[in-house]
Structures are given as C-alpha cells and as structure tokens.
Amino acid sequence: MDDTQLAERLARDLDGTFEALVHAHVDRCHAIALRVLGNSQDAEEVAQDALVRAYRALGGWPPERIRELRLRGWLATIVVNLCRNRVRRHVPLTTPLAPLVEGGSGPAADASTDPAGLIVLAERRDRLGALLAALPERYRIPVVLRHVADLSYAELSSVLGRPEGTLKAQVHRGLAMLRVAAAGTGLEELIA
Amino acid sequence: MTRHVHAVDADDAPGALSSLTVAAPAHVAEDVLVEVGLADRMAPFDSPIGQLWVAWNGRGVSEVDLADDGPAAVIRHQAQCGRRTTLAAALPDHLADAIVRRLAGERRVRIPLDLRDRTEFEVAVWTKALEIPRGEVRPYGWIAAEIGRPKAVRAVGTALGHNPVPLIVPCHRVVRTDGTIGQYSLGGPGNKRTILAAEGLDPDALEDAARRGERLAGSTTTRIVCWPTCRHARRTQDRYRISFRSLGDAAGAGYRPCKVCRPTAIETEA
Numbered sequence: 001m002d003d004t005q006l007a008e009r010l011a012r013d014l015d016g017t018f019e020a021l022v023h024a025h026v027d028r029c030h031a032i033a034l035r036v037l038g039n040s041q042d043a044e045e046v047a048q049d050a051l052v053r054a055y056r057a058l059g060g061w062p063p064e065r066i067r068e069l070r071l072r073g074w075l076a077t078i079v080v081n082l083c084r085n086r087v088r089r090h091v092p093l094t095t096p097l098a099p100l101v102e103g104g105s106g107p108a109a110d111a112s113t114d115p116a117g118l119i120v121l122a123e124r125r126d127r128l129g130a131l132l133a134a135l136p137e138r139y140r141i142p143v144v145l146r147h148v149a150d151l152s153y154a155e156l157s158s159v160l161g162r163p164e165g166t167l168k169a170q171v172h173r174g175l176a177m178l179r180v181a182a183a184g185t186g187l188e189e190l191i192a
Numbered sequence: 193m194t195r196h197v198h199a200v201d202a203d204d205a206p207g208a209l210s211s212l213t214v215a216a217p218a219h220v221a222e223d224v225l226v227e228v229g230l231a232d233r234m235a236p237f238d239s240p241i242g243q244l245w246v247a248w249n250g251r252g253v254s255e256v257d258l259a260d261d262g263p264a265a266v267i268r269h270q271a272q273c274g275r276r277t278t279l280a281a282a283l284p285d286h287l288a289d290a291i292v293r294r295l296a297g298e299r300r301v302r303i304p305l306d307l308r309d310r311t312e313f314e315v316a317v318w319t320k321a322l323e324i325p326r327g328e329v330r331p332y333g334w335i336a337a338e339i340g341r342p343k344a345v346r347a348v349g350t351a352l353g354h355n356p357v358p359l360i361v362p363c364h365r366v367v368r369t370d371g372t373i374g375q376y377s378l379g380g381p382g383n384k385r386t387i388l389a390a391e392g393l394d395p396d397a398l399e400d401a402a403r404r405g406e407r408l409a410g411s412t413t414t415r416i417v418c419w420p421t422c423r424h425a426r427r428t429q430d431r432y433r434i435s436f437r438s439l440g441d442a443a444g445a446g447y448r449p450c451k452v453c454r455p456t457a458i459e460t461e462a
Contacts, residue, residue, distance in 0.1 A: 018230060022221045030216030035209075047216055048223050052250075055228040125211055132212065147209040190211050 003071040011063035018055055025071065026051065028149050029079050035144040036083040038133025046086065050078040073155040080141060080159060087137065128190050131181045139174030146171050222278070226250060229306060232277040234266050237291065239359060240390040241383045246283055246291070249275070252304030253287070255356045258379045294360060297326035297391075303360055310356075313341070317351040324365040327392040328421040328453070331369040337456040345369065353377050364388060371402020393421065406435035408455050410447045417442040422453035 001009075001020060009017040029050050034043035054075060058066055132140060145151045145159060146167075153164040160167065175191065182188050225231040227250035234247040234255075245265035247255040254273060259265040262279050270277045282288065293301045299322075307315055316339045324330050332348045341347070352363040358378040364387045368374040373395050376384035385395040401420060409425040410417040412432045417439070418425035425433075436442040439449065439457045449455045 015230060018228070019225060022224050026216045026221045026224070027213070030220060031213045034214070035212055044217060044220050047220050048227065051224040052227045055224075121211075125214075128209070129212055132209070143209070148212050150210075191209060 007067055007069050007071055010058060010069075011066040014055075014058055014066075018058075021054075021071070022051055025075050028072070029075055032076060032079045032144055032149050033083055035129060035132055035148045036080065036137075036141055037086065038129060042086060046079060046082045050075060050082055053078055053082075070155070070158070072151065073158050076145060076149060076151060076155070077159045080145070083141075084137075124187055124190060127185070128182065128187050131178060131187070134181070135174055135177055139170050139177060142167050142170045143174035143178070147175070225276075229308075230275060232269065232273065232275050233280040234262065234269060234277050235280040235283045236262060237283060237288065239295070241379065241386050244359070245269075246287075247273075247277060248283070248287060249306060251306040251308070253291075253357055253360060254306040256358050256360060256378075258383070291360060299325065305357055305360070307356070311351075313339075313344075313347065314351045314354060317348050318355055318357075318361045318363075321352065321355075321361050321363055321366055324362055325423070326362075326365075328419070328423065329365050329367045329388070329393065329398070330419060330453070331371075332366055332374075333369045334419070334454075334456050335366060338454070342456075349375075359387070365391075367398075371407060372399055401435075404435075405437045407438060408436040408442055410434045410436060410442055410445075415447050416450050417447040417455060418450040419453045419455050422450055424450055424452060 006021055006024060010021060026047060030043055030047040033046035034040060037043050037046065135143065142156055142160065145156050153167055156167045157164045178191055179188065182191060222231065226233055229249045229251040232247045232249045232254055234245050237244045237246045242258060243260060245257045245259050245262060246253060247269045255269050257265045257268065266277050266279055290301045290303045294303055317335055320335045320338050333345050336342050336345045336348045352366055353375065355361050355363040355377060364376060364384045373381055373384055375381055388395050406420065408417050409420040411428040412434055417436060439455055
C-alpha cells in the first residue's frame with residue numbers, strides 16, 4: 001500500500017489503519033532519529049513519540065485534511081522537530097573521539113555470509129554513524145533525510161522550510177565533510 | 193567566482209548512506225500501538241483473593257480478571273475487547289503503585305481507565321461506585337437514585353456485573369437492597385465477602401442486622417440517619433444508636449439524612 005492509499009484509508013478508518021501506517025513508517029522514522037541523534041535509546045523514544053503524536057493529531061483532523069497528507073514528509077517533520085527539541089534540551093551528543101584509524105578491522109572478505117564479516121560491517125556502520133552524528137546540525141539533518149531516509153529534495157524542502165537549491169548545497173557540503181572525516185579510516189566505501 | 197551548488201552525481205543518488213538504515217527494534221511499533229490504545233498488555237497482580245491479571249494500554253486499565261493462567265486471561269481479554277493483547281512480566285511501576293494504594297483505601301490516587309465502547313449508563317454507575325469509601329457498602333438502589341435513575345435498580349446490578357475493572361471500581365461495595373451481600377463477578381459471592389472482610393467489614397454481621405430490619409442507622413444525639421456502614425454511623429456509640437427500617441420511618445421520627453452518605457428512599461427490587 002503506498003502513502004496515497006494509506007492516507008485515503010486513514011481518513012476513512014483511523015483506528016483500523018493506523019497499525020499499517022506504523023509498520024510502513026517506523027523504520028524510516030527510527031532511522032532519521034538514530035542518525036540525527038546518534039544514540040539508539042533516544043532514537044527509539046523519538047520514533048515512538050513521533051508516531052504517537054501522529055495518531056493523536058490525525059484523531060483531531062477532518063477526513064479531507066488527512067486525505068491530502070503527504071505522510072512521509074509529515075512524519076519526517078515530526079521526527080526532526082522532536083530531535084531538535086531533544087538536542088536543545090540535552091547536552092550535545094557524544095562526539096566520536098576514539099581513534100578512527102586503528103588496525104584490527106581488516107577488510108571483510110564476504111560480509112553477507114561470514115558472521116565475523118557481519119560484525120565488522122556493523123562496527124564500521126556504527127563508526128560511520130558516529131562521524132555523521134558529529135556533523136553540524138545544519139548539514140547533518142539534510143544529509144540524513146536525503147541519504148538515509150531517501151526523501152526527495154522537494155520533501156526535504158517542505159520538512160526543513162529551506163529552498164531546494166540551498167538543501168542541495170548543504171547535502172553536498174555535508175557529504176564532502178563526511179568524506180574528509182572518513183579519509184584514511186577505511187569507511188570511504190560506505191559513502192558511495 | 194560562482195558558487196557551485198549543483199551536487200555531483202554521487203551526492204544526488206539517494207541511498208549513498210543506505211548502509212546506515214537499520215530496522216527499528218520490534219518493540220517500538222508495539223509500544224506505539226499500546227500507547228495510543230490500539231493494542232493491550234496484560235500482567236499478573238497479587239490480591240487478597242488470588243492472582244489477578246490486569247490489562248492496560250496508554251489510555252488506562254482496560255480489564256481486571258481473576259485467573260490462574262495468564263495465556264487464558266489474554267485470550268479472553270482479546271476476544272472481549274478485540275485488541276491484540278500480549279503478556280508482560282509486570283505492570284508499569286506507576287500503575288502497580290497506584291492500584292496498591294487504591295486498594296489500601298486511598299481514593300485520591302488517579303488510575304486512568306479505558307472504558308471505550310461502554311454505555312453512558314454503565315460509566316455513570318461505575319463512576320458512582322468509585323465514591324463508596326473502603327470499608328463501607330451501599331445498596332444497588334442508592335446508586336440508581338444517585339445517578340438519577342431511581343427505578344433502574346436491576347440495570348445497576350447488571351452494569352456492576354459487567355464492571356471490567358473490579359477492585360479498582362469497587363463494585364464489591366454495592367450490596368443488595370435487602371441487605372444481603374449479593375452476587376459478584378470476580379469469582380462469585382465468596383470473593384465479595386473475602387474482599388469486604390479484608391476492608392474491615394463483617395459481612396455476616398451486616399446480613400444479620402439487615403435480617404433484623406436494621407437498614408439505616410441513626411444517632412439519637414444528632415438526629416441524623418445514615419447507611420449503617422457510613423463512617424459517621426459507625427462512630428456513634430451503641431447507647432445513642434437507633435435503627436430504622438426505611439428512610440420514611442426515620443423522617444417520621446424527625447431524623448434528617450446524612451449529607452455524606454446520603455441515604456435514599458429505595459425502590460423495592462423487582
């Protein structure tokens with residue numbers, strides 16, 4: 001079921017359809033929160049809170065307003081706003097100060113079958129996530145929305161309220177900063 | 193110098209960091225559904241009459257059931273409310289704490305209840321039952337009169353029998369108009385006696401007094417008449433205590449009804 005059909009069904013039967021919305025969007029909401037906040041416990045709380053708020057908002061809206069919703073962008077907006085509140089409230093997140101270049105994690109031969117390779121891949125992913133979390137928010141959020149959550153620039157523009165050109169430049173700059181930070185760590189290939 | 197804003201190809205391809213997308217842990221989706229009240233959880237809770245199973249969601253407690261077997265209680269609850277229900281190891285701390293304090297007699301403890309899809313009449317009956325203090329009882333007819341439906345005594349009994357959250361809504365404190373203890377949904381009348389006794393009442397003595405026709409208790413010093421278990425009636429010394437068969441008798445003798453327990457003229461049960 002795509003988002004248009006989902007919105008149509010939500011408009012007719014919120015309680016009967018909301019579970020489908022949760023299953024369709026929980027991973028993306030969680031991924032955005034995780035990569036913006038860089039902390040899995042906060043990310044789980046934000047993803048849960050965002051979906052609960054979505055349900056309560058939908059409950060108070062007339063069907064025609066629900067029908068016109070662009071769910072992906074709307075949910076991303078809620079998640080991003082909750083992440084920003086959290087960052088504002090708490091001390092900035094832990095920055096990855098551990099040495100990024102160290103031996104040990106050699107190139108994984110075949111990550112898909114070899115368990116050790118999977119662990120190495122997960123570990124490399126965590127390190128890359130930490131690098132991303134260390135980017136300034138101005139670049140980090142657009143990069144996450146575009147490249148982790150797969151939103152279009154049009155959607156980014158509606159979530160963040162900035163022109164598409166600005167966002168393209170910020171994503172470009174963010175990825176460039178990420179490549180610089182990843183240089184020599186063996187993580188470059190993950191930034192395809 | 194022109195600023196180069198057009199991203200290079202690699203930047204524009206979505207998913208350049210797609211390895212960073214990890215699936216949300218399964219509990220996140222389930223927690224959302226419970227929080228908004230589209231799914232329930234159920235956990236055991238110890239009480240004076242045995243192991244209870246309490247179901248709840250983000251809106252409040254949705255059921256209290258007496259069962260030895262959790263999975264059986266879950267299946268019953270699911271069939272009754274139509275929401276997917278999962279077993280949990282324990283109630284959330286705030287809820288367990290609130291229930292313990294409520295059962296200990298603290299009436300101000302707020303326990304949210306999920307009473308969706310119940311009739312207005314049922315909710316009115318249960319809300320009224322919540323006003324009866326621990327260690328006191330009132331007849332069905334009192335609830336009927338208090339909610340403005342004095343003739344609906346039987347319907348009050350039925351509504352109390354359908355109380356989804358016994359103990360929290362103390363339907364065990366509502367007794368028959370003839371003074372006998374009456375039926376109880378949570379495992380039968382024996383449990384009703386056990387719970388009332390645990391709250392400091394003597395069910396046998398109550399029934400004996402009712403059989404002698406002592407439906408109301410007055411004080412000869414204040415000339416106020418109460419339900420016999422009203423705290424004002426119980427602190428009256430025996431030598432000043434007088435019994436009445438009905439509010440009419442009491443009024444005839446010049447007694448006025450207590451403003452706390454509000455004894456009512458009771459329609460006889462059909």
